[in-house]
Amino acid sequence: MTVKQLSLPELVDACAESAIPGVGLWREPVRSHGLAATAKLVRDAGLTVTTLCRGGFLTAADPAGRAEALADNRRAVDEAAALGTDTLVLVSGGLPPGSKDLRGARERIADALAxxxxxxxxxxxxLAVEPLHPMFAADRCVVSTLAQALDLAERFPxxxxxxxxxxxxLWWDDTAPEQIARAGAGGRLHIFQLADWITPLPEGVLNGRGQIGDGAIDMxxxxGYVEAAGYTGPIEVELFNEELWAxxxxxxxxxxxxxFVEHVIR
Structure with missing residues (x-):
């Protein structure tokens, strides 16, 4: 998504030019290019698919909505397996229309994960449950902190x-470092992603992620937190930003x- 203006073949070529060995893919462009064609494209280029994004949206209260969400997530799992990645990122979903029941929504996530x-x-x-900033709790993700995500994840292997x-x-949460350690100790730290927090926030907050080094976060x-927790996996950069896309x-x-070299490499 950082360079969604590129087609998948263009992305593969650009990764080779910049010596980038892996890519996190989103379902929409994969679907547009074709699942089998995308799998062959990245495989032939020697690229690792680090994650597939995204599954989730598991908070529907009605039986039909729940069944539809479960079916879509099974398809997402199938797609991840076909692409050769072992990690499907989940954005859990917001409150159903008219609901104010955060706890009930979170329990429905747990039921779906089971x-x-x-x-x-x-x-x-x-499955890698992703907590989103609290400003997205109502409409996109009722899981706002790493502690909440781990409370859900730890019900399962x-x-x-x-x-x-x-x-x-997560950068704003001063309990996040200890929760990262908790995730590492339990073998639950499945993927680490980077984006900076810039101010003032753009009008479209969802697309307000800053380029590494442009904002307030010490990458x-x-x-260091994830390395201390024993994480040795890929590090993704995921930027939603209209200016970058232009x-x-x-x-x-x-x-x-x-x-990444300037602000991340230790």
Whole structure:
């Protein structure tokens, strides 16, 4: 999504130019290009698919909505397996229309994970629950803190359900470092993502993620937290930003690689 203006073939070429060995894919462009074609494209290029994003949206209260969400998440697991990634990122979903019951919504997530976890395991895929900044709790994700995400994940085996740590969503929480340690100790730290927090926030807050180094987050500090927790997996950069999308995608990707070296490498 950092360079969604690039087609998937263009993205593969740009990754090779910038010596980027892995890519986190989103379902929509994969679907547009074709699942089998995308799997062959990245495989032939020697790229690792680090994660597939996204499953989730599991908070529907009505039986039909719940069944539809479960079916879509099983499809997402199938897609992840076909692409060769072992991690499906889950954005849990917001409150159903007219509801104010946060606890009930979170329990419905747990009920869904109880069904999806074994299905994912049977396909060699882990589910990574991603907490989102509290400003998204009502409409997008009722899981706002890493502690809440871990409280859900720890009901299930670690090889089925873990968490996503995204700096953009968690940097404000002074309990996050101890929760990262908790995730690492339990083998539940499935993916680490970077994006900076810039102010003033753009009008479209959802697309307000800043380029690494442009905002308030100390990326080396956060990288230190996950490394201390034993994390040795890939680090993704996931930027939703209209200004970046309006620029040449290859230049944005090259800049992102430079910023990663400047602000992340320890």
């Amino acid at each position: 069904e999806l976890g074994p299905y994912a395991e049977s396909h060699g895929v882990r 670690a090889h089925q359900v873990g968490v996503t740590v995204d700096t953009y969503h 080396r500090e956060w990288t 620029r040449d995608g290859r230049e944005v990707l090259a800049q992102t690689a430079r910023r």
